[in-house]
Amino acid sequence: MPFAWTARPLFRLYSNELDTSSDFTAIFRQEPNKLKDEEILKILSEYRKPDKMSRLTVVPGWLKVKVEQIKELPKNSLTTSLSPLKEFPVPPKNEPTWELMEFEGDSEKDVHPYTTYVNHLYVYPRSLSFDTQKTFTRARNLACVVELRASDEEGAHALCNIYGRPGGPLFVSQCFCTVLHHSTVPTWYEEVKMKLPIHIHTKHHLLFTFYHISCEPSKKRESGIESCVGLNVEEQALPVASHLPPGYLTVQPLGLGKGYAGPEVSWIDGQRAIFSVGFQLVSTVVTRDQHLHNMFSHTDRLLDPKSTSLPSESETCKILKAAHAIQLPYCITFLPTLLNHLFSLLVVTTSEEVGLNIIRVLIHMIHMIHEAGRKEVLQAYIKFVFVPPSVKSLTTVHEEMSRHLPILLRPANTDFLVVNKFMHHSNFFFEIIIKSMAQHLLATGRIKMHRNERFSADFLFRIQNLLQVLCPYLIQKHKEMPEETQELNRSLAQFLKKCLTFMDRGYVFKLINSYLDKFNPGDPKILYDYKFTFLQIICSHEHYVAFNLPFIHTRIGTKTRSEYMSEFCLSEEFCKQHFLVGLLLQEVRTSLNEVFQVRKTAVATLRDLLAKHELDDRYQNKGQLSRILALYVPWLGIVLENLNRLNAIQEESTKQSLDILTAHGSNSHMSSSSSFLTYKDTNSSSSVGTPRSVNRLTLHLDQGQTASFRDSAYFSAIAGQNLINGNSSVSLDSDTSTVSGDAQSTISQETAIIREPDNETTKDAATKTHLRSHSVTHSSQLIRYDKLHTTEVKDLLLCFMMVVKYLDNQYLIAWWQQCTETELLSFFRCIEICLHQFKYLGKRHIATKSGSTKPGAIKAMTLPARMQPPDFSGDVPSALTIHTGSNSIGRDNIQQIVGDTESSKLYQALLEANMATEVGLIALDALGLYCIHFKDNLLSLQGENAIMRKVFDIYLSFLQVGQSETLFRHVFAALRAYINNFSVALFQGNAQFCGRLCYELLRCCNSRLSTIRQESCALLYLLMRSNFEFSSRKGLTRVHLQVIISVSQMLGNVIGLNNARFQESLSLINSYASSDKVMKGTGFPGEVKDLTKRIRTVLMATAQMREHHHDPEMLVDLQHSLANSYASTPELRHTWLETMSRNHVRDGNFSEAAMCQLHVAALMAEYLKLKKVHPWGAEAFNKISSNIAHDERSLKLDAGVQDIQYTEFILLEQLEQCADYMEKAERYELLGELNRLIIPIYENKRNYEALAHRYKTLAQAYSKIVEVTRSGRRLLGRYYRVAFFGQAYFEEDSGVEYIYKEPKVTSLSEISERLYRLYCDKFGQEVIKIIMDSVPVDPSVLDPKYAYIQVTSVTSYFEKGDLEDRQTEFEQSHDINCFMYETPFTKDGKAQGNPEDQWKRRTILTTLYTFPYVKKRIAVVKRRVLELNPIEVALDEMQLRVAELEEVVFSKPTDTKKLQLRLQAMNAGPFTYASIFLDPSHASQYPDDKLDDLKDIYRWVAEAWEDIPNISLVRSWKKNLDHEGGHFKLESVCETQVEDENDKLVLLLENVLGCDDVNAEDIIERIANDEIDEITDNDIVEILAQGEVIEEEEDYGRKSFIPHLEGFKMIEATLQEFVKICYTALQINGKLISSDQIEYQEVLRQNYQKLCQELSTLFGESLWPDEEIGCFKRNSQALFSVISGASGNSSNA
Secondary structure, eight states: OOOEEOOOOSBOTTSOOBOOOOBOSOEEEOOTTOOSHHHHHHHHHTTTOHHHHTTSOEESOOOBOOOOOOSSOOSSEEOTTSOBSSOOOSSOSSOOEEOOOOOOOSSTTSOOOOOSOOEEEEEEEEEEOOSSOOSOSOOOSEEEEEEEESOOSTTOOBOSOEEOOTTSOSEESEEEOOOBTTOSSOBOOOOEEEEOOSSOOTTOEEEEEEEEOOSSGGGOOOOOEEEEEOSOOSOEEEEOEEEOOTTGGGOEEOSTTOOEESSOOEEGGGGOEEEEEEEEEEESSOOSOHHHHHHHHHHHHHHOTTOSSOOOHHHHHHHHHHGGGOOHHHHHHTHHHHHHHHHHHHHHOOOHHHHHHHHHHHHHHHHHHHHTTOHHHHHHIIIIIOOOOOSOOSSOHHHHHHHHHHHHHSTTOSOHHHHHHHHHTHHHHHHHHHHHHHHHHHHHTGGGSOHHHHSOHHHHHHHHHHHHHHHHHHHHHTTTOHHHHHHHHHHHHHHHHHHHHHSOHHHHHHHHHHHHTTOOTTOOHHHHHHHHHHHHHHHTOTTHHHHTOOOOOOOGGGOOHHHHHHHHSOOHHHHHHSHHHHHHHHHHHHHTTSOHHHHHHHHHHHHHHHHHHHHOGGGOSTTHHHHHHGGGTHHHHHHHHTGGGSOOOOOGGGHHHHHHHHHHSTTBOOOSSSSOOOBOOTTOSOOOOOOSSTTOEEEEEETTOOOOOOOTHHHHHHHTOOOSOOOOOOOOOSSOOOSOOOTTOOOOTTEEEEEEOGGGGOOOGGGOSSOOSSOTTOTTSOOOOSOOOHHHHHHHHHHHHHHHHHSOHHHHHHHHHHSOHHHHHHHHHHHHHHHHHTOOOOHHHHHHHHHHOOTTSOOOOOOOOSSOOOOOOSSSOGGGOOOOTTOOOOHHHHHHHHTTOHHHHHHHHHHHHHHHHHHHHHHHHHHHHHHHHTHHHHTGGGGOSHHHHHHHHHHHHHHHSOOOHHHHHHHHHHHHHHHHHOHHHHHSSOSHHHHHHHHHHHHHTTOSSHHHHHHHHHHHHHHHHHHHHHTTTSOOHHHHHHHHHHHHHHHHTTOOOOSHHHHHHHHHHHHHHHHOTTTTTSSHHHHHHHHHHHHHHHHHHHHHHHHTTTOHHHHHHHHHHHHHHTTTOHHHHHHHHHHHHHHHHHHTOHHHHHHHHHHHHHHHHHHHHHTTSSSOOGGGGTTTOHHHHHHHTOOOOOTTOOSOOOOHHHHHHHHHHHHHHHHHTTOTTHHHHHHHHHHHHHHHHTOHHHHHHHHHHHHHHHHHHHHHHHHOOOOOOEEEEEEEEOHHHHGGGTTOEEEEEESTTOOHHHHHHHHHHHHHHHHOGGGEEEEOSOSOOOGGGSOTTSEEEEEEEEEEOOOHHHHHHOOSTTTTTSSEEEEEEEEEEOTTSOSOOOTTTOEEEEEEEEEEEEESOSSSEEEEEEEEEEEEOHHHHHHHHHHHHHHHHHHHHSSSSOOHHHHHHHHHTTTTSHHHHHHHHTSGGGOOOSOHHHHHHHHHHHHHHHHHOTTSOHHHHHHHHHHHBOTTTSOBTHHHHHHSOOSSHHHHHHHHHTTSTTOTTOOHHHHHHHHHTTTTSOOOHHHHHHHHGGGGGSSOOOSTTOOOOOOHHHHHHHHHHHHHHHHHHHHHHHHHHHHHOOGGGHHHHHHHHHHHHHHHHHHHHHHTSOOOOBTTTTBOOOOHHHHHHHHHTOOTTSOOO
């Protein structure tokens, strides 16, 4: 008896891993009264609760059990019936392994059809309640014995079919249960396994015998207590008898409690059921389902050939109807047997009613199994089990099913549930029919007969009838039952596909045709899905290629034109010869006129089919795919028909070819919508409305054209039979097929049809090189203009490229020969679109797209896979899924299948990359083939033809679209061949080809991949060398210019080129040129080096432009340097000047913008002059600006430049524009000079209206000059010196000085703040330092961690001779390049000091260009520094005061406020200077008598010789003055003995420039006229005021100043001039003041009088003016004496 138990989990906690540990935690005591399953399960449920398990009694001991996971089947394995799975020797080398029986569950998902023989019964004695019995006195130690007996007779023995225990016999006749000590209510847990007999009869029963086992050996007794049970395998509770008499099985209750019939039995406990027993039947022979049992029994009777009495038909129908109640688990487990019985019964019975009921039962069972999700058992049955019934019959399963199904499914049938179930699971029945047909042909040997003789005409008629019955359900029920109709459509397709294998193919083609005839144009989308699913399945037949009778290769030249057209177009002949291909292409072509979903499905069908061809292992030999793809040549024409519907590529390079294509349909016009194009005929009386929805499409049909699809005559022709049905509804008189010609069909609401008049088919012959009566693109096909979606475009082009790839070269050449020029352009346009559509976008783009794309959305496309992975998308309707017989899958499903894992994204990227490379290689092959065989066509008109342009566009597209390294190598090889073969097109005539090629090659020179850079450098070098050779080694002018232009374009497109990669490429090109032995000794290497040098210059400037895009001055500087680098290329220089002009206008710098426009005009003029079109060039602009001729006279002309066409008219427009800019800049004075250039051109053209306008504009300009001069309100800008210090920040600009021109009245603080903010944003606020003073900066003492900016205000500076030419304010503000600023200092180091100690440093800066210029800042190229001593400082200050007062006094009208401000400061500085510098202590150290003569000479020279420049007089003064000794050279003259005093003057004058030939008479004449022709005092002062500019000092720091004595006298003169101008100012102010200012005027007059008195004391003469005359008395000799320091009587003159 059991005394202990233990348990351990089989799997680890929180995981599904098997726990292989062998130890058990503890062994617990088994309580005798807790042996029931419920009690044990309760304890096990608390196994993981320590508090519960702690209450159990632990038995000392341990137990180990080995648990191991089996990875492969163990050796010497036995089944549950102890039969070896594989024979092994006895005794075995390894221990046998016994398989445990897995009991089937009650769910249909846990059962499987029986495939092996098993007939076991498991018996489980449960318990016996003997606690209340009174029959036996001792019944405590009870034992239970189980037997299986076949008889109840006396002396009968138990059957020996109970499996024995291990170590004992294999089978025993009895099985003993354990004995429970002293238990009157024993509970057993034994399992008794017994093998049931095959044939069980009513005498078979189980006998349970109970024994009391005595524990005392001397009292060993037994008492037989017996119970029996029949083979009812449900758990039962049985009464127990004290003994069983013979024949005990006959005991039956009489009912109503009246006892039992049969032998008398003594029952224990009043026949109460005190013994419980359980059973588990595992049998593949015996079923527990009563209906199934009845079914088997009944069919056995019907099929038993020995049976004499057959059941009636009604009884059979009743059994069949009851079979609907068979439980699904039993139906599945006994499915093979059940179906075999039914099919056997189907062929045996002659009753139609029985046959129909059998079909109903089959439909019901198949439906139940499908609904349970166990359709795989049906597939297994069809594939492995089904065989024709072995019973004798005159008919077959396929014949009977084809006979009964049409009857059962006809529309008159009211049992619509049967019809619906059949539609959903029709595939099973069609598969059974097909397999029955195949086995019938093999069994009867009819497989060897002709196809049209294999099956009876009756059977063929029934199949056709079956299709006619089923087709209406598809058309009518697709909305109500989409899933059922879809399955039916697929089943029919699979059925007809397999019929092609066994039946007459002409007959099957008829069935296919009749089926497709049920569909009409305008059907709902789901019907189109059905149609193309049907076609896809049909075309997936393994012998599809053979069905289509592919072309046999023949010599191309032997064919006639009509034969070509029959092969290249969807002609009637083509469709007869290649039925399935023609059918598919017609349907796809027609579907392109439908909505997007329909088009996508149609093209995907064709795409998958072509992919299947390519992946088919049978067709991998050379030439096989070529023959197959020749069947699809009409697809090329179909694609070209729809070319205008493909998405256009936004490339300017393709615009011209697009125009050519659209010009083919000269009557077609683009509508305002981008999605639709409508055909408009001005002669048509009707018009078409605008489509109301996005799905509304427009079709065009030619009037009188018969639209058709198929002809039943094809099938007879293919099958070799006569026409069965002579009434053909199809015509193929024309070579086009558009929409069905069925008169009863309705046009889709989504489609509008426009019929065009016949005369619209005429074309403009000028657009073609030749005309043909037929066209490969079906020119009569209606033209559509709505755009196709990107996904369908890819599918469509994928098929296109597939045909081009595998089509034999000779066929492709022949096809090209039949094409018109427009069709060839369309073909190459398709190739170009393919490159852009399939370009590889990168793994990151694909990952982003896959992450953002929802299931069911449009995906990226790749080639189909060989096997179809599982589809995880749940929201895609099953009706839309297209499957193929080869399990291929469309590219649009790949992405949603593979998911979003990294590996799947990598796989998707790999597919995309391979696709891009494959498409590129196909395109290269096609281009190369065409270029070889049609070279003359391409070179017509020296390459100036549309086809050459398109071919060239495609070659460039390879470089524009990112390609793989593998493809790039082929591309560069193809381009090398192109350069060698088509040099005329590249280097002669239009430079467009060469320019675009240079651009793309330069872009590739910047590639990150070294291989691509090397290839592109080699190709660019080959281009240069080819150009050099083509020009007879004269130069590479065209490539040179185009490379420069290309670099500019790339920089304009923000392509970064200034990097190590591009520099490496330039060096590589140079190395090619230097190492080319053939080119040594020519000018070629030098030209290549010059070109690369120019490129590098442009790159550096451009890189800095990007770096300094926030700095307007630096940006314009860089743009200016770029414009200068393009000085020999008018187009590029023009572009950059225009860019600079726009920037200046944006910033309000109109003067600079005007200069840019003037430079452009000069550029044009120079170009026209070199072209000998115009007489003058850039030199004509000298009077406007000296910069223009300097910049614009370096233009060079190149014959290869064809893209600029400057004319005199364009020049005139530019000059007019310049005039407008001048006016905006307020530089009206320049309009005169500009109009002197414009007016002669208008005069030559006799354009008097324009002349009138010019003169009027000029008059207005002069009026404005007068106005602004009078008002003084024109502000032409201010100038500032800006110096930068800090090598770490400003780099090459460190230490460089610039002159900045700022607009209007920009103050020093404003420009300083602007520069501070600008460079703070660039370098950071913490490193920028502004130096506000003008002291010289030593860069070596500055902190290198900071960036320093010094800003100084400067003014324009002129030499005295320049001022004579620059008299107006404008002239002193225009075309200037010399500026100055002053810095005060003292000798002791201070900036400011007393007047007698105050020095001043004057810095004069000269710029490279004059202002205004095309830029706002110009670098300083020359620097002079002068130091002024205190006298010169005082003199300069007083001259400034005088100039200020003169400005106010002489201006009209007088500005009263400014005048009074000047008068208020009248006494501030002049008297201070006078008291200091005119003090007697500063008297001259020169002898008076020797100074007088020289002063007189200079006074006379200043009066007389007007043609001698003032600067010469001053230099002569210096020449006659000995600075070192303080003596004059006059001393030597005085010592000379001469007769007259005048002779001494002659000797002195010889030292004066310009007075070499003077004589005594001249001196006498001048003295006589002294009072008549005296010069003004101002003139004398100005002459003597030139001392500070006597020498042009270029060395920094050199000092030049006048002597103290001379400065002293000059101050006196300046003070007198100041007194005079103050007097004039007082007089004017007295006239202007009002009555309330009289007192103010009197104060000013008193101050003036005080100043005059003090100065008179210093001068020794009265300075007060003569009140009567109203002015000072003019005596030039006296004034000159005062200025020069001479006494009044020093001269005799």
